[in-house]
Amino acid sequence: MKRVLLKLSGELLGNANGKGLSLASIKKIAEHISRIKTKKEIQLAIVVGGGNILRGKEFSGTDFNGAVADSMGMIGTVINGLALQEALEKTGTPARLMTSIRMEPSAEFYIRKKAIAYLESGNVVIFSGGTGNPFFTTDSAAVLRACETDCSLILKATHVDGIYDRDPKKHGKKAKLYKEITYKEALAKDLRIMDSTAFALAWREGKQIIVFNEKNLSAIPDILEGKKIGTLVK
Numbered sequence: 001m002k003r004v005l006l007k008l009s010g011e012l013l014g015n016a017n018g019k020g021l022s023l024a025s026i027k028k029i030a031e032h033i034s035r036i037k038t039k040k041e042i043q044l045a046i047v048v049g050g051g052n053i054l055r056g057k058e059f060s061g062t063d064f065n066g067a068v069a070d071s072m073g074m075i076g077t078v079i080n081g082l083a084l085q086e087a088l089e090k091t092g093t094p095a096r097l098m099t100s101i102r103m104e105p106s107a108e109f110y111i112r113k114k115a116i117a118y119l120e121s122g123n124v125v126i127f128s129g130g131t132g133n134p135f136f137t138t139d140s141a142a143v144l145r146a147c148e149t150d151c152s153l154i155l156k157a158t159h160v161d162g163i164y165d166r167d168p169k170k171h172g173k174k175a176k177l178y179k180e181i182t183y184k185e186a187l188a189k190d191l192r193i194m195d196s197t198a199f200a201l202a203w204r205e206g207k208q209i210i211v212f213n214e215k216n217l218s219a220i221p222d223i224l225e226g227k228k229i230g231t232l233v234k
Helices: 021-041 066-090 112-120 138-148 169-174 183-188 194-207 214-224
Strands: 004-006 042-048 093-099 126-127 152-157 209-213 231-233
Touching: 004 138, 004 169, 021 066, 021 183, 021 214, 042 066, 042 112, 042 138, 042 194, 066 093, 066 126, 066 152, 093 112, 112 126, 112 138, 138 194, 152 214, 169 183, 183 194
Parallel strands: 004 042, 004 152, 042 126, 093 126, 152 209
Antiparallel strands: 209 231
């Protein structure tokens, strides 16, 4: 059975402006995930960001301590994880929330073997709290957890259709969408769809990443069948 990790941005759980928490958005995401589990016999892990609540980098350039700011952002991902777990369980999809920061009884502390056992028993496992350390993004946390739990594929949902040679929001149709790209090319061209630490780890561990538009969550079963949606990084 294929084991897959899905990386979701915190903004996806937010309101129209990507901020706060939208119950309608959270419910919609949970329904998509529930249908994916119904259509495909996969073991699914999720890492969710916290940008809808707080990003540590929002304090950069100020006298606010960066480690503290990042810790606040990591706690924000736990809030999102709790909301997503609750919404998934409402759909009848069993879900476990694990966090890299101890905060029982709200969330279970991450233990690798326990996470794998939950995945094997059919639970969607939500990893929150980032890596548990400041100065690392949730992209890095996603790749780290995918490596630790032996996921065969990482799916990164983002605001655009994949990886472009330049910013499509600035350059419009002049921006070229890559269907496939290697890690070496992505790093050499400084294509910042994921941070370089995450890319380097995925490259070293031989993980494939598919970057796709978050509007296409319902197309994940097609992606898993090999349909070319988004950009494959290999």
